[in-house]
Amino acid sequence: MYAQSIRSTGKAVQSLEDMSAEDRQFQERINRGEKIEPKDYMPAAYRENLIRQIGQHAHSEIVGQLPEGNWISRAPTLERKANLLAKVQDEAGHGLYLYCAAETLGVSRDDLFGMLHTGKMKYSSIFNYPTLTWADMGAVGWLVDGAAIMNQVPLQNTSYGPYARAMVRICKEESFHQRQGFHIMIAMAKNGNDEQHRMAQDALNRFWYPSLMMFGPSDKDSVHSAQSMAWKIKMNTNDELRQKFVDATVPQAEFLGLSIPDDHLNWNEKTNQYNYSEPDWNEFNDVLAGNGPCNTERLDARKKAWSDGAWVREGMMAHAAKKAERKAERQAV
Amino acid sequence: MSQVDSHLIEFLLRQGDNPLILGHRTSEWCGHAPALEEDIALANTALDLIGQTQLWLSYAAEVEGGGRSNNDLAFLRDVYDFRNVLMVEVPNEDFARTMVRQFLFDAFQVPWLTTLQASSDQRVSDIAIKSLKEALYHLERSSDTVIALGDGTELSNDRMQTALNYLWPYSGEFFGEDDTDKAMEKRDIAPLPVSIRETWNSTVSSTLDTANLIAPSDPFAHSGGRTGVRHTEHLGHLLATMQTLQRSHPGAQW
Ligand SMILES: [Fe+2]
Numbered sequence: 001m002y003a004q005s006i007r008s009t010g011k012a013v014q015s016l017e018d019m020s021a022e023d024r025q026f027q028e029r030i031n032r033g034e035k036i037e038p039k040d041y042m043p044a045a046y047r048e049n050l051i052r053q054i055g056q057h058a059h060s061e062i063v064g065q066l067p068e069g070n071w072i073s074r075a076p077t078l079e080r081k082a083n084l085l086a087k088v089q090d091e092a093g094h095g096l097y098l099y100c101a102a103e104t105l106g107v108s109r110d111d112l113f114g115m116l117h118t119g120k121m122k123y124s125s126i127f128n129y130p131t132l133t134w135a136d137m138g139a140v141g142w143l144v145d146g147a148a149i150m151n152q153v154p155l156q157n158t159s160y161g162p163y164a165r166a167m168v169r170i171c172k173e174e175s176f177h178q179r180q181g182f183h184i185m186i187a188m189a190k191n192g193n194d195e196q197h198r199m200a201q202d203a204l205n206r207f208w209y210p211s212l213m214m215f216g217p218s219d220k221d222s223v224h225s226a227q228s229m230a231w232k233i234k235m236n237t238n239d240e241l242r243q244k245f246v247d248a249t250v251p252q253a254e255f256l257g258l259s260i261p262d263d264h265l266n267w268n269e270k271t272n273q274y275n276y277s278e279p280d281w282n283e284f285n286d287v288l289a290g291n292g293p294c295n296t297e298r299l300d301a302r303k304k305a306w307s308d309g310a311w312v313r314e315g316m317m318a319h320a321a322k323k324a325e326r327k328a329e330r331q332a333v
Numbered sequence: 334m335s336q337v338d339s340h341l342i343e344f345l346l347r348q349g350d351n352p353l354i355l356g357h358r359t360s361e362w363c364g365h366a367p368a369l370e371e372d373i374a375l376a377n378t379a380l381d382l383i384g385q386t387q388l389w390l391s392y393a394a395e396v397e398g399g400g401r402s403n404n405d406l407a408f409l410r411d412v413y414d415f416r417n418v419l420m421v422e423v424p425n426e427d428f429a430r431t432m433v434r435q436f437l438f439d440a441f442q443v444p445w446l447t448t449l450q451a452s453s454d455q456r457v458s459d460i461a462i463k464s465l466k467e468a469l470y471h472l473e474r475s476s477d478t479v480i481a482l483g484d485g486t487e488l489s490n491d492r493m494q495t496a497l498n499y500l501w502p503y504s505g506e507f508f509g510e511d512d513t514d515k516a517m518e519k520r521d522i523a524p525l526p527v528s529i530r531e532t533w534n535s536t537v538s539s540t541l542d543t544a545n546l547i548a549p550s551d552p553f554a555h556s557g558g559r560t561g562v563r564h565t566e567h568l569g570h571l572l573a574t575m576q577t578l579q580r581s582h583p584g585a586q587w
Pocket of ligand 1 (some may be wrong): 090091170
């Protein structure tokens with residue numbers, strides 16, 4: 001998902017008996033469904049994993065502004081322009097909540113930015129795909145936010161308090177975004193002209209498999225999630241969530257009169273779910289390795305914003321310091 | 334009657350095109366601002382401006398009575414039919430120019446919308462009342478930013494001064510005066526823009542003072558935007574981007 005390239009400890013999950021007393025108490029609190037708060041004891045590996053997961057999630061929100069921001073200046077009506085602007089602004093807000101949640105673990109926002117800019121920390125693979133037509137604004141809202149919701153709704157119950165609370169706020173907005181995206185698809189695929197229908201189908205063709213990739217590698221190749229699940233910083237397996245997404249999305253595509261680009265897609269009477277083709281995991285690995293269609297552009301855009309803005313941040317800080325100094329002088333008199 | 338109507342339409346386009354074009358420019362920052370808080374604040378400003386545009390252009394379309402919508406006015410007019418001041422169409426360039434422009438504009442909008450609240454035209458008054466709340470907040474933010482960055486470091490002061498020098502010749506156009514302005518004044522729909530010049534001067538000079546910035550002394554002023562006589566080359570590019578979908582898919586619903 002937004003933290004799809006998380007590598008956990010790689011070790012098998014320790015049994016309660018093998019843990020230190022402190023770690024056992026900690027794990028028992030999690031098992032009881034208690035929330036861990038910033039000042040509470042937590043194992044170093046739990047803290048580290050959370051920082052990486054929340055950091056990747058935060059980075060995904062702000063890098064995620066870019067593919068949609070790409071269409072704000074070309075939105076077709078004033079209402080659509082306002083809606084898209086508000087949506088991309090919400091994503092920046094999500095980034096802000098999440099950086100704040102990460103900061104409670106003892107890492108600064110500037111440090112996290114630094115790790116994003118040097119490539120030490122990742123963001124979701126989905127944002128390395130280009131947005132080529134206005135239908136992509138529909139497809140991103142419908143599929144990408146739809147996939148994000150699948151992951152984030154259970155994370156409202158994650159064990160770390162500040163993360164869980166950030167998720168509650170974020171989920172409310174994401175479901176609104178998803179509806180907004182679906183309405184763009186309705187306008188184009190169902191009520192639009194032939195050209196608009198074609199754009200909508202093309203957007204679905206391009207975003208279907210990348211959306212499936214958002215859930216991360218297949219469970220059989222994802223050996224690292226057991227610890228995260230024991231810690232309740234991951235609530236479901238990748239394949240569980242991906243299946244849930246496919247089952248929810250296929251009927252929506254049918255409603256829109258669009259076809260999912262998968263010849264092997266069919267309803268399985270026995271399992272009561274859809275059989276579907278897995279995405280091309282080689283492509284997924286390429287994107288994670290930095291070779292997706294837009295990796296370079298996305299990272300460059302973030303780095304440019306950061307370096308172009310340096311004088312602004314420094315100027316504001318200098319002014320704040322001068323103001324404090326002047327105030328102190330006045331009080332001394 | 335038809336004479337008065339065309340003046341009213343002209344007046345309303347001037348009110349609507351300023352926030353449309355400035356809102357478009359401001360929205361270009363989305364995802365690229367110097368800090369996350371600024372990104373959110375700029376998007377907020379852009380949203381307010383687009384909202385104001387919808388109100389003004391809807392009214393303009395109604396007065397026109399030709400079946401056009403606010404979207405038709407925004408997306409299907411060409412350069413010579415736009416009535417925004419030149420200042421709002423020049424490129425963002427950097428954060429300094431963006432914020433100095435916002436400040437110079439807000440310093441005009443606040444007293445302007447304040448007087449429009451008393452317009453003899455009820456719709457104009459209603460839109461002004463709603464927009465003024467936003468403009469007051471924008472002015473508070475933009476003047477704080479101008480002061481902070483003017484007073485900040487040597488570099489930030491220099492950036493802000495450069496922006497101010499560039500924008501200053503575009504500020505005189507706020508106070509233009511032609512037959513439309515006179516007609517609006519006569520009907521008590523709006524005062525002459527020059528009537529708020531002193532208020533603008535004092536807001537601007539006190540803020541610039543605090544910010545250690547110096548207003549250029551050359552009184553030269555560009556004009557041609559609010560009359561539509563001669564826009565800058567930048568507007569055509571902006572419209573080419575903004576209008577692309579409506580132009581390439583005539584009649585499509587989005
Ligand atoms: Fe989000």
